[in-house]
Amino acid sequence: MSQQQTLTLAQPLPLECGGELAGAQIAYHTYGTLSPARDNVLWVCHALTANADVVSWWPGLVGAGHYYDPAEWFIVCANVLGSCYGSAGPLTPVLPHNRPLYQAFPRLTVRDLVAAHEQLRQHLGIEKIHTVIGGSLGGQQALEWAIAHPKRFEHLVLLATNARHSPWGIAFNEAQRLAIQADCTYQGGGPEGGVAGLRAARAVALLSYRSYDAYGRTQAEPDEDTLPAFYRASSYQQYQGDKLTARFNAYSYVTLSHIMDSHNVGRGRNGLEAALAQVQARTLVLGISSDVLFPPAEQQFIARHIPGAMYAEMDSPYGHDGFLIETAQITHFLERFYVQTFVH
Numbered sequence: 001m002s003q004q005q006t007l008t009l010a011q012p013l014p015l016e017c018g019g020e021l022a023g024a025q026i027a028y029h030t031y032g033t034l035s036p037a038r039d040n041v042l043w044v045c046h047a048l049t050a051n052a053d054v055v056s057w058w059p060g061l062v063g064a065g066h067y068y069d070p071a072e073w074f075i076v077c078a079n080v081l082g083s084c085y086g087s088a089g090p091l092t093p094v095l096p097h098n099r100p101l102y103q104a105f106p107r108l109t110v111r112d113l114v115a116a117h118e119q120l121r122q123h124l125g126i127e128k129i130h131t132v133i134g135g136s137l138g139g140q141q142a143l144e145w146a147i148a149h150p151k152r153f154e155h156l157v158l159l160a161t162n163a164r165h166s167p168w169g170i171a172f173n174e175a176q177r178l179a180i181q182a183d184c185t186y187q188g189g190g191p192e193g194g195v196a197g198l199r200a201a202r203a204v205a206l207l208s209y210r211s212y213d214a215y216g217r218t219q220a221e222p223d224e225d226t227l228p229a230f231y232r233a234s235s236y237q238q239y240q241g242d243k244l245t246a247r248f249n250a251y252s253y254v255t256l257s258h259i260m261d262s263h264n265v266g267r268g269r270n271g272l273e274a275a276l277a278q279v280q281a282r283t284l285v286l287g288i289s290s291d292v293l294f295p296p297a298e299q300q301f302i303a304r305h306i307p308g309a310m311y312a313e314m315d316s317p318y319g320h321d322g323f324l325i326e327t328a329q330i331t332h333f334l335e336r337f338y339v340q341t342f343v344h
């Protein structure tokens with residue numbers, strides 16, 4: 001068990017698009033104990049709708065008895081800016097005028113998420129991070145961090161992510177935002193606004209998180225001879241929408257999807273290849289065979305340009321969300337990765 005803690009950032013946060021965010025809060029969890037040599041830090045970066053309690057959302061990989069066991073590791077996971085799980089979110093009033101964050105600073109980027117967690121790292125007195133790991137948006141954050149602060153990390157583990165968010169990914173995000181904006185309660189209904197839009201957005205997103213085969217396997221109609229009154233696949237989409245609206249809000253969804261769109265490690269660094277070449281951490285990049293949102297080619301590109309990086313592909317029917325589910329395969333590749341000798 002770990003209690004969520006909150007840090008109020010001591011320094012104003014300079015934002016990539018200009019301005020400074022003062023007094024922002026960052027929610028985080030830690031598990032385990034920092035070793036006397038301070039060399040056992042695992043920092044986990046979470047994806048779009050997860051939170052700082054990594055043991056709850058990455059079961060099978062992080063937690064007692066799993067590969068990243070708090071008995072051995074000092075594990076840190078922090079909620080990102082813009083989320084709705086304790087860190088400063090879009091509706092948080094910010095200084096100097098107490099306007100909501102999403103109005104005061106509408107163009108947050110992955111680099112801002114990293115800058116905020118850098119301050120948390122300093123607060124925790126951690127100099128060296130043994131491993132930083134993340135999938136999807138979490139992988140974008142981990143990669144950006146390893147480029148911005150290359151000496152900070154000994155190992156970098158990236159899953160189902162990319163070096164620059166693709167036009168395809170941005171288009172999916174825009175389709176979801178359009179669904180939210182079509183909900184007349186969004187931005188007019190206060191903090192609870194946009195629920196119906198968010199429900200539709202999650203249903204759209206699910207199409208990119210799963211796969212044709214996964215729907216075929218789990219949502220096929222059982223009886224070929226009857227005209228169904230209601231289709232299983234329809235019910236699944238609705239259920240997934242309801243499941244998200246019970247725990248997330250439309251403002252954070254829009255904010256975080258814009259942040260994901262901003263991801264481009266090459267911006268201002270002479271391009272993607274030059275940026276990736278700056279990584280000094282020993283790197284493992286994992287792709288998922290059925291990922292249509294972040295196809296394996298994106299991870300192969302990262303691995304090709306990070307010096308000495310190892311690439312492996314998980315064979316999974318689960319699509320993009322396989323990075324949350326295929327913990328046995330992830331464990332297998334981590335074991336190989338940590339024993340492998342790298343020549344830089």
Ligand SMILES: CC(=O)SCCNC(=O)CCNC(=O)[C@H](O)C(C)(C)COP(=O)(O)OP(=O)(O)OC[C@H]1O[C@@H](n2cnc3c(N)ncnc32)[C@H](O)[C@@H]1OP(=O)(O)O
Nearest residue numbers: 049050051056057219232233235236237239247321324325
């Ligand atoms: C407080 C918190 O929840 S913290 C945040 C937790 N979430 C996160 O961190 C985000 C990351 N996690 C995820 O995105 C997901 O949990 C995943 C990808 C790991 C797994 O997704 P799931 O939705 O659990 O799996 P899956 O796609 O197989 O759907 C199973 C669910 O759909 C339901 N379902 C399946 N078919 C149908 C159908 N035809 N009609 C209605 N419901 C259906 C199942 O009963 C099951 O319901 P349950 O979740 O209430 O048990």
Ligand SMILES: N[C@@H](CCO)C(=O)O
Nearest residue numbers: 047048049050136321
């Ligand atoms: N299913 C993930 C998003 C995929 O990266 C989440 O809800 O956080």
